[in-house]
Amino acid sequence: MTDRLYYNDSFLNEFEARVLAVAGAPAATSVVLDRSAFYPTSGGQVFDTGWLEVVADANTSKRLRVRDVTEDEQTGDVLHVVEGESSAVQAGDVVRGVIDGERRRDHMQQHSGQHVLSAAFEKLYDMATVSFHMGDENCTIDLATGSVSPKQLLAVERLANEVIAEDRRVEIRFATPDEARTMGVRKIPAAERENLRLIDIRDFDLNACGGTHVGSTGQIGSILLRKTEKVKQGVRVEFVCGLRAVATARRDFETLTDAATLFSTHIWEVPQQIRKTQDEIKAAQKAQHRLLEEVAELQAASLLQSAPERGGQNLVVQYFAERNLDFIKMLAQKLTKAGKAVALLACGGAQPSLVFAQTTGLSNDMGALMKQTVQTLGTRGGGNRDMAQGGAPDGDRAESAIVEAAKLIAR
Numbered sequence: 001m002t003d004r005l006y007y008n009d010s011f012l013n014e015f016e017a018r019v020l021a022v023a024g025a026p027a028a029t030s031v032v033l034d035r036s037a038f039y040p041t042s043g044g045q046v047f048d049t050g051w052l053e054v055v056a057d058a059n060t061s062k063r064l065r066v067r068d069v070t071e072d073e074q075t076g077d078v079l080h081v082v083e084g085e086s087s088a089v090q091a092g093d094v095v096r097g098v099i100d101g102e103r104r105r106d107h108m109q110q111h112s113g114q115h116v117l118s119a120a121f122e123k124l125y126d127m128a129t130v131s132f133h134m135g136d137e138n139c140t141i142d143l144a145t146g147s148v149s150p151k152q153l154l155a156v157e158r159l160a161n162e163v164i165a166e167d168r169r170v171e172i173r174f175a176t177p178d179e180a181r182t183m184g185v186r187k188i189p190a191a192e193r194e195n196l197r198l199i200d201i202r203d204f205d206l207n208a209c210g211g212t213h214v215g216s217t218g219q220i221g222s223i224l225l226r227k228t229e230k231v232k233q234g235v236r237v238e239f240v241c242g243l244r245a246v247a248t249a250r251r252d253f254e255t256l257t258d259a260a261t262l263f264s265t266h267i268w269e270v271p272q273q274i275r276k277t278q279d280e281i282k283a284a285q286k287a288q289h290r291l292l293e294e295v296a297e298l299q300a301a302s303l304l305q306s307a308p309e310r311g312g313q314n315l316v317v318q319y320f321a322e323r324n325l326d327f328i329k330m331l332a333q334k335l336t337k338a339g340k341a342v343a344l345l346a347c348g349g350a351q352p353s354l355v356f357a358q359t360t361g362l363s364n365d366m367g368a369l370m371k372q373t374v375q376t377l378g379t380r381g382g383g384n385r386d387m388a389q390g391g392a393p394d395g396d397r398a399e400s401a402i403v404e405a406a407k408l409i410a411r
């Protein structure tokens with residue numbers, strides 16, 4: 001069982017230890033030490049990284065990168081997964097562990113911030129934290145509640161940051177589970193243990209935890225709450241602490257500044273500008289639709305005039321290289337409503353298409369004709385007796401397809 005040095009001192013970034021065992025493949029050698037300050041992934045907090053330095057003699061030493069740290073729950077050993085050959089380190093070696101201090105400080109800020117945040121939710125709204133996750137970008141807690149309002153989020157964020165500004169002492173204490181129950185510990189773990197490690201934020205929160213924490217709340221820096229979302233077990237609250245909060249606020253500001261520059265406005269005016277632009281787009285789309293309807297109306301009248309008449313029905317066969325499916329559908333409707341007509345229309349463009357339509361009551365079957373046509377083209381399509389649409393491989397084949405279909409109508 002590895003003696004966990006971080007248990008008593010989260011600020012210990014360098015230590016000496018003896019190698020107890022080395023195991024695993026060359027690409028994933030894991031080293032067990034008699035004592036370690038490296039934190040293994042557990043309790044929602046992710047592992048430390050750093051280096052193990054193996055001192056061979058006064059002049060030579062090897063530096064092995066620690067890229068993952070896990071724990072063997074059965075033996076209590078901490079496994080340091082290092083890069084490089086397994087032969088580089090052997091049982092009995094004395095090594096010097098060096099922890100990546102920047103990453104450790106970040107984890108301490110996030111994890112201690114989580115304690116403050118969870119306590120604030122509980123104190124203000126009696127919302128218990130059921131789980132905690134620390135990611136590379138942000139952290140989340142899941143609260144056992146049906147909903148959290150924006151007003152509640154603001155109040156919790158405010159209280160949490162006040163506790164940070166008050167720079168309260170954060171101390172490590174040990175107690176038996178029975179003792180802990182009388183001390184008002186926020187959440188006592190289910191697993192039976194002789195001794196619980198308690199994190200005591202003076203006069204604010206007392207909770208059982210094995211993670212690395214700051215020495216006083218001021219070292220958390222700040223807490224910034226982000227989005228919330230409904231999850232199976234309640235509401236998930238995303239947050240960032242310390243330097244991550246600053247980096248996140250900086251990125252938000254830069255993104256907003258980019259958007260504001262595009263609109264030539266101040267960042268606070270961006271939502272208003274977006275709403276205005278959306279309204280303008282909607283109005284322009286409406287105007288364009290009206291114009292296209294007018295064009296379709298005029299075109300329908302002129303096409304009907306010049307279309308040959310057979311057996312009391314006008315046959316319109318027309319290809320539009322520059323129009324789209326919406327337009328030829330609109331035109332087909334106008335043609336078949338204006339008189340007794342069969343319209344075999346096609347368009348080119350990005351999505352070459354066919355529309356076959358007839359005035360209701362005429363005896364052709366547009367759906368069947370479309371099925372036959374798309375089968376020849378190797379595309380898909382269909383419809384009912386009066387209206388059908390389908391695809392074409394390209395504009396040229398769409399154009400020849402309506403000429404072929406017209407021969408079947410003419411029979």
Ligand SMILES: [Zn+2]
Pocket residue numbers: 111112115199209210211212213
């Ligand atoms: Zn903790």
